[in-house]
Amino acid sequence: MAYLNWLLGEDTRTQVGNVIIILCLYPITNWIYNLYFHPLANFPGPILWRASRLPHMRAVWGKHFPYEIKKLHAQYGGVVRIAPNELSFSEAAAWDDIYSNTDGANPKAFKKGEIWHGNLEPGPSSVFTTIDFKEHGRIRKFMDPAFSERAVLQQEPIIRKHVDTCINKLRSRPSRTVNIVDWFNFTLFDIIGDLCFGESFNCLDKCEFEPWMDQMAASIKLNYQSINIRHFPIVNWLLKPLGGFLIPKEIIKQHMDYRQRSTEKLERALRSNDTDRQDIVSQLLKSNERSEGLTHEEVLLNSMQFINAASETTATTLTGVINHLLVNLDSLSKLEAEVRQFTSSAEMTLQALKPLPYLNAVLNEALRMCSSIPIGYMRVSPPEGGIVAGNYVPGNTIVTVLPVAVSFSPKYFYEPESWHPERWLPEAETDPKSPFYHDHRKAVRGFGWGPYNCIGEPLGWAAMRLILAQMLWAYNLKKAETPHSKIIWHEQDCFGIIIKHRLDVILADRIA
Numbered sequence: 001m002a003y004l005n006w007l008l009g010e011d012t013r014t015q016v017g018n019v020i021i022i023l024c025l026y027p028i029t030n031w032i033y034n035l036y037f038h039p040l041a042n043f044p045g046p047i048l049w050r051a052s053r054l055p056h057m058r059a060v061w062g063k064h065f066p067y068e069i070k071k072l073h074a075q076y077g078g079v080v081r082i083a084p085n086e087l088s089f090s091e092a093a094a095w096d097d098i099y100s101n102t103d104g105a106n107p108k109a110f111k112k113g114e115i116w117h118g119n120l121e122p123g124p125s126s127v128f129t130t131i132d133f134k135e136h137g138r139i140r141k142f143m144d145p146a147f148s149e150r151a152v153l154q155q156e157p158i159i160r161k162h163v164d165t166c167i168n169k170l171r172s173r174p175s176r177t178v179n180i181v182d183w184f185n186f187t188l189f190d191i192i193g194d195l196c197f198g199e200s201f202n203c204l205d206k207c208e209f210e211p212w213m214d215q216m217a218a219s220i221k222l223n224y225q226s227i228n229i230r231h232f233p234i235v236n237w238l239l240k241p242l243g244g245f246l247i248p249k250e251i252i253k254q255h256m257d258y259r260q261r262s263t264e265k266l267e268r269a270l271r272s273n274d275t276d277r278q279d280i281v282s283q284l285l286k287s288n289e290r291s292e293g294l295t296h297e298e299v300l301l302n303s304m305q306f307i308n309a310a311s312e313t314t315a316t317t318l319t320g321v322i323n324h325l326l327v328n329l330d331s332l333s334k335l336e337a338e339v340r341q342f343t344s345s346a347e348m349t350l351q352a353l354k355p356l357p358y359l360n361a362v363l364n365e366a367l368r369m370c371s372s373i374p375i376g377y378m379r380v381s382p383p384e385g386g387i388v389a390g391n392y393v394p395g396n397t398i399v400t401v402l403p404v405a406v407s408f409s410p411k412y413f414y415e416p417e418s419w420h421p422e423r424w425l426p427e428a429e430t431d432p433k434s435p436f437y438h439d440h441r442k443a444v445r446g447f448g449w450g451p452y453n454c455i456g457e458p459l460g461w462a463a464m465r466l467i468l469a470q471m472l473w474a475y476n477l478k479k480a481e482t483p484h485s486k487i488i489w490h491e492q493d494c495f496g497i498i499i500k501h502r503l504d505v506i507l508a509d510r511i512a
């Protein structure tokens with residue numbers, strides 16, 4: 001008490017005044033520390049961003065975070081301090097340095113961190129939110145076989161059934177102009193639902209989303225913005241009990257509904273005992289029979305999260321392809337010519353489509369230009385720090401490679417702002433006369449890199465090739481004459497993922 005009196009003064013007025021002075025001094029000393037004495041003090045970046053997390057928070061709460069950071073890279077170079085304890089890289093070498101360490105026991109590994117990936121509530125483990133490397137490895141060990149190239153080939157009849165339904169349903173629509181984004185989402189929800197829960201959501205049959213799907217973007221946005229709060233443990237702790245009041249009721253209701261329906265689907269999958277069904281859920285449930293295998297609660301939680309992870313990302317890439325093809329008619333013709341060499345749509349199997357160079361090239365170019373997770377994939381540096389793109393990064397720093405900065409860098413790509421699928425053709429790599437010969441193709445890591453990379457990459461490729469090829473086989477695509485005939489990509493809101501605008505397309509039946 002005597003110490004407090006000495007510090008704050010004797011009478012109440014002086015004490016209040018001194019408390020106010022201390023409260024003002026705290027952030028000021030903190031800013032001075034961050035600017036001049038913090039281990040990251042020597043990294044470049046705007047002064048306000050280096051001093052305090054508030055500008056970063058403002059950018060996250062705004063709608064165009066990755067583009068703001070991209071501008072900072074243009075101004076400050078390949079590494080920018082975008083918050084007191086956070087660095088963004090636009091150097092391709094950083095992919096390997098940050099993400100490729102496959103041995104989590106290695107003290108030098110950069111890992112997922114509590115703030116971006118930690119489990120909010122105690123409970124079953126999810127492949128996304130498990131920051132413990134060993135636990136992540138256990139889950140991946142049981143999941144990997146269900147997502148392998150081989151498994152995807154066995155899943156082909158299920159994938160194919162929904163793609164066929166999409167093509168036929170589109171044909172029966174009264175109007176030739178459709179919002180292609182909805183149709184990609186219908187198809188992907190049905191495919192992933194069927195693979196992960198043993199039954200489809202029937203979006204294609206009903207031509208509509210389930211109510212919880214309508215809330216999905218809102219709930220992803222909320223989660224993304226609330227990550228801001230986790231940087232301030234006291235505020236986070238104070239706000240936690242209010243979570244139930246702060247989260248919109250509709251989102252909670254739809255999430256509970258989704259969970260309930262998912263549990264019922266999973267119980268039906270368990271009861272059906274159809275262990276021969278070649279889908280993801282059967283494989284995951286079977287792992288329960290093995291020591292340390294996935295519990296039913298873990299299968300449920302992960303399957304629910306797969307739906308988000310798989311549908312949004314894949315639909316974004318496909319939307320990006322169509323958006324560019326409609327204004328690059330030469331590119332569209334080349335793709336049509338490649339796909340239409342087949343004599344029937346039945347011939348277009350996953351195996352037959354896999355080697356098509358131009359089909360792969362347009363998808364790779366969309367992964368470059370239309371990143372589905374443009375904010376990057378956050379990691380935390382090991383306690384004793386590590387080297388990233390030639391820079392020593394002190395311990396416990398949040399780091400990422402910013403996909404939109406690397407993918408659009410003239411340092412790595414010829415005419416980076418332009419649509420050139422040709423840069424991905426095999427001859428571009430071997431012909432020194434090609435303008436794309438010097439392109440640094442490994443600068444794009446659309447499916448992530450290293451031990452936390454995308455488990456669904458083979459499925460993503462399979463679904464994208466099949467949907468795109470079958471669509472171009474069945475229809476001639478034309479730009480619509482509506483206000484939504486083109487998406488200006490960077491004008492779309494970004495809350496971790498891209499909140500896609502609608503894209504109207506005319507699908508004219510093709511006379512084969």
Ligand code: HEM
Nearest residue numbers: 127306309310313314317377446447448452454455456460
């Ligand atoms: C074009 C389609 C897709 C793209 C661009 C994509 C992109 C990515 C990226 C960049 C990551 C890594 C994030 C990080 O490092 O923090 C990731 C992780 C993941 N993706 Fe995908 N994804 C796609 C499709 C799919 C599909 C079809 C599935 C199937 C369920 C899926 C499931 C997952 C899962 C489970 C993870 C977390 C893996 C882990 O942490 O071990 N994704 N995805």
